[in-house]
Amino acid sequence: MDASTTIRADLLTLTSEQAMMLSPYLWVFGGTVLAMILSVTRAIQPRLPVFIVSVLTALVGMVVSLGLFAADRVMLFNNMMVGDSYANFFNVVFLASAALTMLASFEYLDQERLQYGEYYLLVLFAALGMMLMASALDLIVIFIALELMSLSVYVLVGFRRADRRSNEAAMKYFILGAAASAILLYGTALLYGATQSTNIRDIQAFVQSQSGGVSIMFTLGAWLVIVGFLFKIASVPFHMWMPDVYEGAPTPITGFMTTGLKAAAFATFVRIFISTGYGDGLPAAIQSHMHDIIVVCAVLTMVIGNAVALTQTNLKRMLAYSSIAHTGYILVGMIAGQGSEQGYAPVVLYLVAYAVMNMGAFAVLAILAARADQGLNLRDFSGLSSRQPWLAFAMSVFLLSMAGIPPTAGFAAKYLLFYSAVQAHEIGLVVISVLCSAISVYYYLRVLVHMYMHEPEEGAAPLRPVSVWAAAVVASMVVLTVQIGTLPAGMLAAAKRAVMSL
Amino acid sequence: MRIEPWVVLTFCSIIFFIGLAGVLIRRNILIILMSVELMLNAVNLTFVTFSRQLGHLGGQMSVFFIITVAAAESAVGLGLVIAMFRTLRSVDTDQIQLLRE
Numbered sequence: 001m002d003a004s005t006t007i008r009a010d011l012l013t014l015t016s017e018q019a020m021m022l023s024p025y026l027w028v029f030g031g032t033v034l035a036m037i038l039s040v041t042r043a044i045q046p047r048l049p050v051f052i053v054s055v056l057t058a059l060v061g062m063v064v065s066l067g068l069f070a071a072d073r074v075m076l077f078n079n080m081m082v083g084d085s086y087a088n089f090f091n092v093v094f095l096a097s098a099a100l101t102m103l104a105s106f107e108y109l110d111q112e113r114l115q116y117g118e119y120y121l122l123v124l125f126a127a128l129g130m131m132l133m134a135s136a137l138d139l140i141v142i143f144i145a146l147e148l149m150s151l152s153v154y155v156l157v158g159f160r161r162a163d164r165r166s167n168e169a170a171m172k173y174f175i176l177g178a179a180a181s182a183i184l185l186y187g188t189a190l191l192y193g194a195t196q197s198t199n200i201r202d203i204q205a206f207v208q209s210q211s212g213g214v215s216i217m218f219t220l221g222a223w224l225v226i227v228g229f230l231f232k233i234a235s236v237p238f239h240m241w242m243p244d245v246y247e248g249a250p251t252p253i254t255g256f257m258t259t260g261l262k263a264a265a266f267a268t269f270v271r272i273f274i275s276t277g278y279g280d281g282l283p284a285a286i287q288s289h290m291h292d293i294i295v296v297c298a299v300l301t302m303v304i305g306n307a308v309a310l311t312q313t314n315l316k317r318m319l320a321y322s323s324i325a326h327t328g329y330i331l332v333g334m335i336a337g338q339g340s341e342q343g344y345a346p347v348v349l350y351l352v353a354y355a356v357m358n359m360g361a362f363a364v365l366a367i368l369a370a371r372a373d374q375g376l377n378l379r380d381f382s383g384l385s386s387r388q389p390w391l392a393f394a395m396s397v398f399l400l401s402m403a404g405i406p407p408t409a410g411f412a413a414k415y416l417l418f419y420s421a422v423q424a425h426e427i428g429l430v431v432i433s434v435l436c437s438a439i440s441v442y443y444y445l446r447v448l449v450h451m452y453m454h455e456p457e458e459g460a461a462p463l464r465p466v467s468v469w470a471a472a473v474v475a476s477m478v479v480l481t482v483q484i485g486t487l488p489a490g491m492l493a494a495a496k497r498a499v500m501s502l
Numbered sequence: 503m504r505i506e507p508w509v510v511l512t513f514c515s516i517i518f519f520i521g522l523a524g525v526l527i528r529r530n531i532l533i534i535l536m537s538v539e540l541m542l543n544a545v546n547l548t549f550v551t552f553s554r555q556l557g558h559l560g561g562q563m564s565v566f567f568i569i570t571v572a573a574a575e576s577a578v579g580l581g582l583v584i585a586m587f588r589t590l591r592s593v594d595t596d597q598i599q600l601l602r603e
Contacts, residue, residue, distance in 0.1 A: 140564045140567055140568075143567075143568075143571070144567055144571060147571045147574070147575065151574060151575065151578050154578055154582065155578060155581075155582075158582055158585055161585045161588075161589075162589065163589070164589045164590060167582070167585050167586040167589050167590065168586070168590075168598045170582050170585070170586075171531065171582050171583070171586050171598065172598065174578070174579055174582050175525065175531070175534055175535075175538070178538045178575055178579065179522065179525045179538060179541065181575075182518075182521070182522075182538060182541035182542050182545065183522075183541075185542065185545045185568065186518055186541070186544070186545050186548065188545075188564075189545050189548040189549050189552065189561075189564075190548070192549065192552055192560070192561055192564070193511075193548070193551075193552035193555070193556070196556050196558055196560075197560070198560060198564065
């Protein structure tokens with residue numbers, strides 16, 4: 001009883017390393033609160049101040065996380081959180097994607113007459129949730145961070161509240177997301193019952209200490225947790241929500257979801273995956289069982305994602321199916337992680353490359369979208385090269401990158417990912433992935449054909465001038481796509497360092 | 503009379519799957535929201551049972567967090583239902599079919 005009635009002094013104080021490691025989280029939280037106060041202050045016109053404070057919060061937080069990247073691992077809050085290179089690597093990704101989303105949204109929100117301060121606050125809160133998720137070591141903390149992120153994003157998806165499609169998307173996402181969270185939580189409860197802990201390090205230690213196999217309750221709990229995450233990353237057969245949500249959400253938010261949300265779900269999934277399924281010393285029976293089912297998920301995800309994307313004419317919906325397909329490739333990398341010399345580094349690199357090209361593509365879509373998110377069908381892209389040559393060029397770079405054509409980020413990331421799968425002797429899986437990837441070239445190139453080889457539609461609405469913010473986002477993403485594509489070594493080294501710290 | 507833990511755990515799992523079935527089968531959004539709450543409460547009960555069985559306080563602590571998050575979740579959920587009702591004039595999921603190919 002002593003342990004439960006006394007409070008250990010070291011839980012109430014922070015050492016300087018811990019305070020340092022927490023600084024990005026505290027900074028983002030403080031900035032969000034400041035932006036919240038500004039957005040309800042009646043004396044000022046809140047449009048610009050809130051925007052600037054929010055973007056600066058995200059950018060400075062990103063620089064701070066970048067500075068902490070090389071720091072040693074620090075355990076926080078009685079091992080409930082950890083500050084390591086992996087967490088800081090992903091913090092940079094999340095905050096960059098939040099900042100870029102806000103920059104790309106500014107003009108879009110003016111056009112949609114939705115220029116409310118809450119939008120930026122919710123993006124920042126979602127980013128904070130993602131940061132906590134990537135650094136959490138306890139399933140309950142992961143759940144809370146996940147909910148902080150998801151609740152903000154549910155509202156953001158329904159932000160065009162006078163539009164039925166946006167409402168519908170938000171409602172669908174909310175119902176399925178809440179059910180998935182509950183499944184994840186039930187899995188956590190069963191794992192707690194089997195191992196007496198919700199900490200993933202303790203769970204890992206428990207699994208390694210069981211030589212004769214684990215109880216059925218543990219297996220069930222682990223599966224429910226994994227199902228919860230398969231839903232969040234939208235792997236087949238838990239993908240049905242994704243195209244609807246991506247289509248109905250405001251375009252910059254769709255971009256945020258493909259970059260930040262996906263990276264956050266995968267970052268946490270990799271952490272949990274290693275501890276509940278692929279840790280060292282796990283009984284071989286569980287490992288192969290798990291391996292088989294994830295392989296089936298990965299193959300189905302790639303095949304269905306690519307096959308359905310072929311028939312789509314709405315660009316947002318097409319990119320949603322392509323996003324499902326990319327989830328499949330990343331799952332291949334996760335399966336291969338244990339058996340290859342690069343480990344999980346290609347997965348992390350792929351997530352970054354994918355985030356970069358999608359951020360750019362959705363920034364272009366946000367610029368081109370007519371009022372109420374209309375005008376994103378394939379035929380609206382006809383002759384874009386003569387109407388907006390630079391945007392057409394940027395879009396081509398992103399689409400070629402998604403198709404995996406050199407010298408873009410998509411090619412380098414895909415090459416390393418498939419190479420690691422070959423090293424792990426997953427030849428059949430690599431063959432399927434490469435075939436799927438070849439199919440995907442068709443629907444990416446179809447957009448290019450429309451942009452460069454078709455005449456503009458008769459009576460097409462004139463395009464608005466491109467705002468400085470959005471142009472900066474697109475330009476920086478083009479540069480990054482080509483940079484990672486031509487010189488991937490630097491980014492791969494960073495990814496490796498991040499994974500090594502796990 | 504002492505109630506065996508497995509009885510409570512079975513009870514919890516039955517409640518959980520009733521909730522899950524409700525989310526999948528029912529067509530009224532308000533009932534779906536209730537079903538989600540049912541799932542979360544089944545989880546709470548599971549946590550408390552394990553906490554008692556293992557003599558470990560962590561489970562009961564988790565329940566506090568889950569209750570808080572569930573409250574926030576239903577607040578957002580009801581907000582979305584109202585937003586939807588204003589444009590759609592219905593809380594029936596069969597009416598939700600604009601986003602479908």
